[in-house]
Amino acid sequence: MNQLKRMQQKAAPWITGAFHTSPTGSLEALAGLIPVHLMLKKLATCAVYHVATLLDTHPLRSMMGKRLLKWAEPHTHSAALMTPAIFEPFVPEAHPGDWLLDRFVDRVHFDKRDPTQDRRPYLDELIMKARADPLTVLAATDGSVPQSNQYQAALAAIIYKGHRELKRTCYVSGRVTAPDVELNAIMCAVRLAVKQANCQHIMVFTDSIGSAHRAVDPSVHSGQAFSLSVCCTLQEWFEVDDLHRITFIYIPSALQWDIHGEAQKYVTDLKVRVGRCKTDNSIDTLCSRAAHSVLDLWSSTFQDPTY
Structure with a gap:
């Protein structure tokens, strides 16, 4: 995680053309780079959504918790993750x-x-x-x-x-x-x-x-x-x-x-x-919602005076 953060901090001045002494946080925002931990959060959420596109016999199924499987009973944690869309990789x-x-x-x-x-x-x-x-x-x-x-x-x-x-x-x-x-x-x-x-x-x-x-x-x-x-x-x-x-x-x-x-x-x-x-939600809708949620969180974090 620290290596990814350092890499992003080095990329921000290169993208914006700013001096290396400029504040890192503002440069990342100007370059359109959200913090690494928020980016990973978005990618992890989208990965969970795309589990629905896998076959029931796919090896990744054994790595998922029961409450995240597409046939799981609806509950407060999985309802937002579910989609009625049906996917057939080998049709x-x-x-x-x-x-x-x-x-x-x-x-x-x-x-x-x-x-x-x-x-x-x-x-x-x-x-x-x-x-x-x-x-x-x-x-x-x-x-x-x-x-x-x-x-x-x-x-x-x-x-x-x-x-x-x-x-x-x-x-x-x-x-x-x-x-x-x-x-x-x-x-x-x-x-x-x-x-x-x-x-x-x-x-x-x-x-x-x-x-x-x-x-x-x-x-x-x-x-x-x-x-x-x-x-x-x-x-x-x-x-x-x-x-x-x-x-x-x-x-x-x-x-x-x-x-x-x-x-x-x-x-x-x-x-x-x-x-x-x-x-009903589509896979693209769920992924779009996850991306907007992360961007909203980044916006509120960046405006926090303590950031």
């Missing part, structure tokens, strides 16, 4: 060579248009052509994470063919991060779109292209269950017809564009408070 869809992108690389497409350019004219032309195609289904998705902890995150998915709305749904997703809820929305849209008759091409409009990439990634990550659902659904749909394909289109939220703007309005209308019962 068949995640085997090397069996990923959706390995088997159907020519059926899954991502919009490669430069996001820094003006997208509205491009998107207007794109949706005009898509609406003219009777075999194309459009799916607009959006997720909303409220700033207040009193409310749950929500997601929306709206399905269209041409100018006609076929289906819309909106529901809460618990306490999750923005990428988690966007991934959930994409999963919902895909499952609804493949059920539509006379559909060869699905176009998913989302403001989180990173979540779109995670949607077809079956490896272990926060929200893996949603990704596995997308992979299984698309695999079955692709096997039915060689012409079936899907395209993910990035829509900047600030545009409030066309059908995606409608999904944005739809999801913001749903406000559900966190109930008395335990609310």
Whole structure:
């Protein structure tokens, strides 16, 4: 521990370019370096959360206390650590060579248009052509994470063919991060779109292209269950017809564009408070909460005159 502290004290002047005689504590704060013991506390807490991603037969299981195991009975110490998320490291869809992108690389497409350019004219032309195609289904998705902890995150998915709305749904997703809820929305849209008759091409409009990439990634990550659902659904749909394909289109939220703007309005209308019962948490949410807790502790410690 002392060696780590000394190393960080030496790193702070190098990062800030200050003199070696400057006060160490203020330099570390200026360099964005929190004390080592707080950093280790954050890493240890996140490590406990990620135990949920391990198999039941993993050797690390034998090193964990019974109250920290994912099947432990809820109690005052473990309730905050629990997450209902299910992780499958060795699921068949995640085997090397069996990923959706390995088997159907020519059926899954991502919009490669430069996001820094003006997208509205491009998107207007794109949706005009898509609406003219009777075999194309459009799916607009959006997720909303409220700033207040009193409310749950929500997601929306709206399905269209041409100018006609076929289906819309909106529901809460618990306490999750923005990428988690966007991934959930994409999963919902895909499952609804493949059920539509006379559909060869699905176009998913989302403001989180990173979540779109995670949607077809079956490896272990926060929200893996949603990704596995997308992979299984698309695999079955692709096997039915060689012409079936899907395209993910990035829509900047600030545009409030066309059908995606409608999904944005739809999801913001749903406000559900966190109930008395335990609310679902994702792994990323728990880790984010641990990081913010450590930063708050560091902030209060740094402002203490005795520090």
